[in-house]
Amino acid sequence: MNSHDAGLGNLSEPSSFIRKLPKAELHLHLEGTVDPATLAELSSRHPTPLPVLNNRYKDVSDSGRVLSVEDARALYDYKNFVGFLMAFKAVTERLRDPEDYELITYRMIEKLARESVVYAEVYVSVGVIFWRGQEFDPLFEGMERGRERGEHDFGVKLNWIFDAVRHFGPEEAEKVVAKAIDLRRRNVIGIGIGGDEARGPAKNFREIYAHAAKQGLHLTAHAGESTGPESIWSALRDLQAERIGHGLRAVDDPALVEHLARTGTPVEICLSSNVRTGCCRAINEHPVRRLFDAGVRITIATDDPEMFGTSLSREYELLQNNFGFSDDELSKLSDNSFEASFxxxxxxxxxxxSRL
Ligand SMILES: [Zn+2]
Known part of the structure; x- marks a missing residue:
């Protein structure tokens, strides 16, 4: 089965109950909220060649050509993990100025409001910004302007989580954490690590996480997305992670599932993401129901909604349609989303x- 479909089906309109249910979104990457129209707009601001890693994209990779909305859509219609990485890269290489970050933050909040999201904790790939050699502070001012305007216009509250890249190593992550500490009184609530779990084991980041916690930052980590339960154990034991991003492979270890349930450790579940990246072969093979029934505090999230063709309401709808979650159970998940927040x-x- 190809991972592009894998049972996700076509987009339909989620029920009004789902759309109106107040929600918190806790696993959302700012860069993954850039819709095709916004990517085309950014592209006209910064015409750059697209990377050419496989033939499929040759037709939209003319050197220096401005991406149309259709080009951007084609880029998001990838068929494999490399295609996803290329889409992500196409966005990040067009995020150059404070105004770009202000624009995408404001539009993200506008879209969150449409999903009845009233609170969000949003990852920013600060590790990637440093890696590109960009000066971070002016970009952060742009994000903050977008946040302030968005909160004012749409009534969605937002905090930032600064994300480091595992396979860039601990020295790079240390810079990200130092920046988060600097800005912790300006709506930066925590730190995270993402990227290649195999090439960047959690234990390498132990001291950095301990330091961040001492400075009052909250801790989350992507773990158990592409590698087994030992990666989750390590995020819990070595990093003292308060939340686990994805945690898909916890189901392979009953003792871990029991531990997560007993400690109430939240697990951020992103169904469409797991299927589109191929971490889960098909939606019906996803362990979300097993984790929920075992008492794990799961919270539903979208990861990179524009690149995975989803929205938070759509993720709730998938639970209802594919796993038989009742409206009461979906309400419980919406409670979880607030309880699992920082x-x-x-x-x-x-x-x-306020939801009663
Ligand atoms: Zn993620």
Whole structure:
């Protein structure tokens, strides 16, 4: 079965119950919220050649050509993991100025409001920005302007999580964490690591995470997405991660599932992402139901919604259609999304109470 479809089916309109259910989104990459129209707009600001890694994209990779909306759509219609990486790269190489970040942040918040998301914790790939040699501070000012305008216009509250790249190594991650510490009073709530779990084992980042925690930052880590349960154990034990991003492979170790359930450690589940990247072969093979039934505190998220052709309501709809989640169970998942957030207890309570 090709991972492009793998049971995800066509987009339909989620029920009004799902669309109106107030939600928090806790696993969302800013760069993955750039829709084709916005990518085309960024491309006209910064015409750059696209990478040519396989033939499929030759037709949209004319050197220096400005991407049309159709080109951007073709780029997002990838068929394999390399295609996904190329789409992500095409976006990040066109994010150059504070104005670009302001634009994508504002549009992200506008879209979150349409999903009845009232609170979000959003990853920024600070590790990639450093790796590109970009000066971060002015870009952050752009993000913050977008956040302030978006919060004001759409009433969605947002905090940032600064994300480092595992396979760039601990020295690079240290720079990301130092920047998060600098900006922790400016809506930076935590740190994360993503990227290649095999080439960047969690134990390499132990001291960096301990330092971040001492400075009052919250801790999450992508783990168990492409490698087995030992990667999740390591994120818990070596990093003291408070939340696990993906955690897909926890199901391979009953003791780990039991541990996650007993400790109430939230696991950020991103169904469409797991299928589109090929980490899960087909939607019906996804362990989300098993994890939920075992008492694991799962929270539903979109990861890179534009690149995975999804939205948060659509992810809830997949749970209902493919795994038989009732409206009550979906409400429970929406509760989880607030409880699993890094907000202080009184703010979580405020969101939960306002839903009654
Ligand atoms: Zn992610």
């Amino acid at each position: 907000l202080p207890p009184e703010e979580k309570e405020r969101y939960l109470r």
